[in-house]
Amino acid sequence: MLTDTCFHCGEDCTTAKISHDDKLFCCNGCKTVFEIFSENDLTCYYDLEQNPGTTPIEINGKYDYLDKPEIVEKLIDFQEDSTEVVSLYIPHIHCSSCIWILENLHKLNKQVLSSQVDFPKKKVSITYKTEYFSLKHLVELMSRIGYEPYISLENFGQSAQRIDRSLVYKIGIAGFAFGNVMFLSFPEYFEVSEYWLEQYKPVFRWLMFFFSLPVVFYAGRDYFKSAVKGLRSGILNIDIPIALGISVLFLRSTVDIVFNLGSGFFDSLTGLVFFLLLGKIVQQKTYKFMSFERDYKSYFPIAVTKITSEGKEENTQVYDIKRGDRLLIRNQELLPVDGVLMSASADIDYSFVTGEAKLVTKVSGDKVYAGGKQRGNAIEIVAEKSVEQSYLTQLWSNDVFRKDYNPKFQSLIDKISKRFTVAVLSIAFSGLIFWLFYDASLALNVFTAVLIIACPCAIALATPFAMGNLLRIFGKNGFYLKNTNVLEQMADLDVFVFDKTGTLTMNKKSDISYSGLTLSEEDKMVLKNSFRNSNHPLSRELYSFLSSQNIQDSESFEEHLGEGIISSYGDHTYRMGSAKFVANYVEDSTVSTGVHVSKDESYLGKFEFDTIYRTGMEPLFQSLDNHYKLIILSGDNEGERPVLTKMLPKTTQMFFNQKPDSKMRLIEKIQSENQHVAMVGDGLNDAGALKQADIGIAISENVNVFSPACDAIMDASEFYKLDKYVEITKKGIQIIKFGFMFSFLYNVVGLYFALTGQLQPVIAAILMPLSSISIVIFTTLATQYISKPIVNK
Structure with a gap:
């Protein structure tokens, strides 16, 4: 059935009606978007939000400047052969449907490979093929579907985000209206009955009505939007009772002044919206401050x-x-x-x-x-x-390397919020019905006070602020985690698996000796160059150990992870690595760790390492052994087994001569027994194991070991504190539970006063944001306190 509004954008189309498929559109742009969605089986987009698009503007010729290579080069993040990556700021991103359509651009054009939305920053990172497609075509496509990017030609390569001041404007309007309504309500408060005040009382009441209009329809409209979206999606979100309370207050107050029944509740209404928005901006500023601190500090100690x-x-x-x-x-x-x-x-x-x-x-x-x-x-x-640390962070968070987390506390919040909303609505209507029969004059006060006081905002804030602050503290002290999901997973671990070389051992501090045939200067030069190419901890040590400075590039270089290196120079081929890889024999397990060397199939000799383990390793393992199963997986021979047996708890399991794929399979086997595994490695040979584990922690010691396969990067100097980090994470979960209890007690007390008619809605409106702010303060101070054992002095 045809209506007078555009099916796509919701704009009025009485002046220009374009009919298509029994639907009206205000312009050809909206009609084109609908056709694109229909052709690509994306019409379910309209199920996410009614009239979700914004009116497409005329874009012909607007982006011709994107045909110039010198401009495109400065806008894109990556360009190689027929692949480009660009990050665009999209001001129109505002809800889940926006995210959905922007992350499905590949269905609109096959040249788009992937797109990932950063909702808080309103940015989308897009990877696309340039065969028969370009940045100009991409921008035009996005503009046609109502998501025109904002591109600033004045600031190439810089963030072009425009500051959203709408919340500040809304607070200003609500505060101005609240102050004036309170002033106009003074005669009502003090029951002044002078003739001139009685004469102007209707004027004062209608002025209060007009002051409330921008508060309800502008300052408070986001609560109505969120409530409507939640109902359409079948979700009972926390804004539903708020929107209902605002509606009831406004309608009841309007009826009161129209029929001269009283002055209404315009003071409570404007105060409610003002204090809600005030609480929202305090929460927003606190969150942004935490996010800024995390972004400002270098993410990676590489x-x-x-x-x-x-x-x-x-x-x-x-x-x-x-x-x-x-x-x-x-x-x-x-x-x-x-x-x-x-x-x-x-x-x-x-x-x-x-x-x-x-x-x-x-x-x-x-x-x-x-x-x-x-x-x-x-x-x-x-x-x-x-x-650009933000770019490395983007790589770290790439969907290609993302794991499927199941954060139980986040799902717990969702369940609590839904049940809480149902309970609040039930209590509010029960209270309304009771007081309508007992004392109708208090019914509305009770109803609105319940809706306002019993908001689960405090519950929803406990987890993000507690975990967010821990994330910030950890990062400040050299332990960098990808997101709060990693923290929640850390609190639920059963097994710790450690690599040996480069993880338990210290780089650049081993005593090295060589035994075998005398090495010529050319041999030393080739070996040194080969070790220079490799990032393995033993290679780095040998590179520093060899004295030759005559470095020349090898004619060929191959590194076989977990085994060794093959390189050639002139007519000679060198092999460096394990005994089996170099000389095809199994080394005696009682000898120390070594790197063997051969030249043209002739065995030359071996570099032996007197391994030095990291400071604090023994007490760390003793502490972890009290709560976790400990395993060591090493690619080296068993020469270090006697030493490790003396140093570590007897329950520690040790596996040697492990290749990268065998490490990964062993972790997979442990997980099949319903155990949660943390893998601690050096980020090189352990990439597969780090990715397979529930939590992958890469140890960094002045080498570039950054890998998207890991969930956390730990500065090697913090290794001995690993048990303390895990313990703090568990305490963080307890703080969240205390936050839940605090919110529950607050709501029980508040509901008692609300249901007995002793709590005015405006007081409830003040208390609700205060409860949220108190949760923020509590979680922040509590997480700061429990983090004292890891804070670097």
Whole structure:
């Protein structure tokens, strides 16, 4: 049936009616969007929100400037062959239906590979193919469906977000109306009966009515929108009782002044909305402050090798990289910045960015992008810009590497909120019916007070603020977690699995000795260069150990994870690694950890390591042994078993000679027994195991081991505190439960006064945001207190 509003955007279309498929549209743009959705089987979009789109504007020729390569190059995040990645700011993102359609752009155009929405920042990151498609086509597509990006040509590469001040405006309007209504209500409060006041009383009442209109229809409209969306989606959200309370107050007050029954409740109504909005902005500012602190501090304690002007190599923190710096990127290392390749050639794996696992070959002078991983010989690049931590964070959060979490406390909140809303509505209507028969004059007060006082905001705030603050504190002290889901998973662990080399052992502090045939200067040069290309902890130690400085690139370099390295120079082929990999024999399990070397199938000798374990490892294992099952998975031989047996609890299980895939299979087997596993490794050979585990923790010690496979990155200096971090997480869950109890007691007390008619709605409106703020203060202070054992002095 045809109506006078546009089916797509909801705008009035009485002046320009365009009929299609028994539906009216206000313009060809809206009609085109509907046709696009219909052709691509996306009409279920309209089930998410009625009239969800915004009116498409005329876009022909508007984005012609995006045909210029020099402009496109500055707007996109990544460009390689026929794949581009761009992040766009979309001001029109406002609800779940917006997220749904923007993350289904690939159904509208097959050239779009994927799209991921960052709802709080109103940004969408889109990966697309450039065959018969371009950034201009993408922007035009998004504009046609009502999501026109905001592109600022004045600030290339910078965030172009416009500050949303609507909440501030709403608070200002509600506060202004509340103050004036309270002033106009004074004669009513004090029952002043002078003639001139009696004469102007109707004027005062109608003025209060007019002051309430912008409060209800502008300042409080978000509560109505949220309530309607929740009902359409079959969800009883916390805004339903609020919207109902505002509606009842406004209608009852309007009836009172129209029929001269009284002055109504306009003071309570305007005060309610004002204090609700005030509570909302306090919560919003607190959350933004926490988010800012997390973003401001460097997320990743990773470093990259910088080549100084004197030709020396030194480790530097990634956020200290500046434009023009020369950087050394080893095999399996991540490119932290965009740059220009200086080496003869490079094979870059951009699967972290595009999701496609194929190598891209680059030659000297080509541009390389942050997020790629070098495969093969170490390469040198010149940085074109500084590191953007937000971009690395985006890689870390990429859907390609995301696990399916089942955070029980989040689902608990959802269940509580739904049941709470049902209970509140039942109590409110029960109270209304009772007081209508007992004392009708108090019925409305009771009804509205119940709806206002019994809002589960405090319950909903307990988890995000407690976990959010712990996330911030952990990051400030060198333990960086991907999100709050990781914290919740940490509180539910059963097994800890540890890698040995680079995790339990310390890099650059082992005593190294060589036994075997004498190495020539050429041998040392080739070995040193081979170890220079690798990021394995033993390779890094041997690179520092060898004295030769005559570094030249190998003609070929292959690193077999968990086994060793094959490289060639001139007519010679070298193999470095385990005894089986180099000489095809199984090493005596009683000997120490070693790296064997051969040249042209002739065995040369072996580097032996007198391993030094991390400080605090023994007390850490003793502490964890009280609550968890402990396992060590090592790719080395069993030479360290006697030492570890003496140092660690007797219950610790140890498995040696483990390849990366066997580590992953063993973790999978443990999980099949319904146990939750945390894998602690160095982020290189353990990538598969880190991803398979419920929680993957990568230990970082001045090396670029960043990998999206892990859920957390821990500074190696914090390793001995791991048990304290886990214990604090458990206490954080207890704080959330205390927050639930506090909210429950608050609501029980508040409901008693509300149901007995002793609580005015305006007082309830003040108490409700105060309860939310008190929860924020409680969780923040409590999490700060329990975190004292890990705070770095």
